[in-house]
Amino acid sequence: MSRRALTLLVSGFLVLALGIVGAVVDVPYVVLSPGPTENTIGEIDKQPVIKITGRQTYPTSGALRLVTVAYQGGPTSQIDLLTALRGWIDPTIAVVPQETIFAPDRSQKEVEEENTIEMTNSQDDATAAALNELKIPYETVITVASTMKGKPADGKIQKGDRIISVDGKPVTKTDEVGEAVRARKPGDQVTFGVTRGGQELDVTLSTVAAGGEPIVGINMQPGYKFPFEVDINVGEVGGPSAGLMFSLGIVDKLTEGQLTGGKQVAGTGTIKPDGKVGPIGGIAQKMVGARNAGATIFLTPANNCAEAMKAVPDGLRLVKAETLHGAKLALEALVSGKGEVPACSG
Structure with missing residues (x-):
């Protein structure tokens, strides 16, 4: 056997061995990737994401998309080394230590249950923020x-x-x-x-x-x-980061005119009843998910702007959102072409 053939054979065995090891060796990391988006003024399975009963609503157009991060891994379903390596190579994916998502003293089930509770609370806070914006008492x-x-x-x-x-x-x-x-x-x-x-x-x-x-x-x-019923249905989505988009969806449905002007808008941010927008995690993956869904405008919490600017996809315009009122004014300015549209800056 020639030296060249022997080298190729040994290299092949090493690659095969590494592949086998990578496929069977679990590592304590979690892969974060762009998750699905949902249009808060649209429908899921022919049912409205936001259903308002007992109050007049108005037609909407375009999209106000909430964005999510999908994760793979966790204490009960650790990823293998090859999956982690692929994530490190892909710029749209983040690979983070398992403990950053799942604290050592909490199970995966407990984290998921907490995310569900946070989502429910964020929906109530989003409704309160929207009603405050519209001066509707509750x-x-x-x-x-x-x-x-x-x-x-x-x-x-x-x-x-x-x-x-x-x-x-x-x-x-x-x-x-x-x-x-x-x-x-x-x-x-x-x-x-x-x-x-x-x-x-x-x-x-x-x-x-x-x-x-x-x-x-x-x-x-x-x-x-609340003086009327607001039901929000987003299936298995958890966490509080969709609060801003829920509030905007409620405002859009409760007011005449169309807040997006038919544009494809996505965004993220927690929301307080007073309308203040808070920062979130996974901004890079959420922006990729938004762009993949066709969004051209991305409402970005002010505290996430610096991070977002480093990873913004082509064709996505970042609009800084500090409050619900400010985000609403920014969308109105985008539609009318008049007024200031606050942009993320370094």
Whole structure:
């Protein structure tokens, strides 16, 4: 056998061996890639993504696309070395250490459940932000998220209960409930007025000491009572990063005229009830997903602008979004050709 043939044979065996090792050796990384997009003023399976009942709505056009990041890997389904290597080569994909997505003390199921809860909360906050933008009043309520096992509220207060009073005094903010409980001494009784299943109930609990302060073991979250029904359906999408696009979709449906002017708009960003837009992760993958879906405009949280500018795909215009109101004005300026359109800058 010639030296050339021997070299080729040995090289072939090495490549084969490396391929086998790469295909069977798992590595603690997660691959992030462009995920699906959904038009918040469109439909999924012939059902509207945003359905508004009890209030007049108006026709829309174009698209207001939420964007997502798909992930591969995790504690229960680790990727192999070859998959990680392919991700490192592909500029549209990110390969990150597993612990950046899944904390060591939390299971993959717990992370996915948390993402689902965050999505639900973001939909409520998005509705509140949209109604604030349109000057439509609504009520703030206090909802029980959970109770602490073994604490006084365990078994007496239920998830989903709405707290309306403490010792007969009406409350509308979680801070008011916390302050009322902390004003007691361990062992003191506190009576909570709650609504459950449409009925009002009084539940009396004795406080216990925890960390030097009296508690009853209720985990609360702010909720809302809107004057009409807003249902949002996005299937398996999780996390809070679609808040801005939900708010814009609601605003578009509730106002005359067409916010996009028929343009293909995508974007991302968390949203607060006051309309403030917050940063998100996976901006590079989300921009690729947006461009692949045909978007030419991308609403970008202000704190993500610097990162986004380094990876923006050709044909995608970045528009800086600091607030819902600002994003709405930017779209109106894009459609009319008049007014300022805030751009991301370095």
